[in-house]
Amino acid sequence: MQVVQYQALRALNVYDGPDLSRLATQMAAGRYFCYDSPDSSRFEPEQPESGQAQVVLARAEQPKERVSDQPENVQAKLIRLVEDNYPGWLDPQDETQVQPAANAYQPAELNLEQIQARLPQVIQFALQASAQANYYLWGGTVGPNYDCSGLMQAAFQSAGIWLPRDAYQQEAFVKPVALAELQPGDLVFFGPADYRATHVGLVLGEGRYLHSSGVDQGRNGIGVDHLSATVNDPVSLRYFAQFRGGGRVISSYCP
Secondary structure, three states: OOOOOEEEOOOEEEEOOOOOOOEEEEEOOOOEEEEOOOOOOOOOOOOOOOOOOOOOOOOOOOOOOOOOOOOOOOOOEEEEEOOOOEEEEEOHHHHHHEEEOOOOOOOOOOOHHHHHHHHHHHHHHHHHHHHOOOOOOOOOOOOOOOOHHHHHHHHHHOOOOOOOOOHHHHHHHOEEEOHHHOOOOOEEEEOOOOOOOOEEEEEEEOOEEEEEEOOOOOOOEEEEEEOOOOOOOHHHHHHHOOEEEEEEOOOOOOO
């Protein structure tokens, strides 16, 4: 049976549970989604495991914001964003802001050469985002407020390149690159060695990377830090202590 796809008419919040109390992600105007089954085994919202709250750097750095105040008797709708195959819950009040898609989503197939040619646009988007007033928003992908992986996804998407949504998914998606071989446009990942990637940034060159970091561990927004254990900067040192490795985007994600 063919799955009916819909598109957002404006930017909408997507939540990580039916109570709509915490953001999972956001979908920009024009993004595709389909309605999903509540018993789907694929629905696994990212959240810290028990005992990981002190070491998870990325989307656990500050509480997500309550955005919806819908009545309790109104049922949220489980959906799945098509471009990155990401699940979440839609506020039914926002269903007035969606429409059936005229055509199904068609992912772009890009080779390494095409992606490399688009990296200056990716970097420029991230730099422009950093120049705007912003703060770290767990679940943010549409700006001006982002979480770490949301900023990476938005920056690459601005150049027509899709990444998976979360930092650990992005780490699994890219081609591993050694620290000494990193180039502008590569990604760098952070997190406990015995867990998975919990934070991600974009390499700018000369040992610098741009990322959106939270209040407790970072700068409460987008900033530039250094991949070094010798710089005189506590934020850079804090993240470098949990540096996991780098990665190069060599394809556009296809669900």
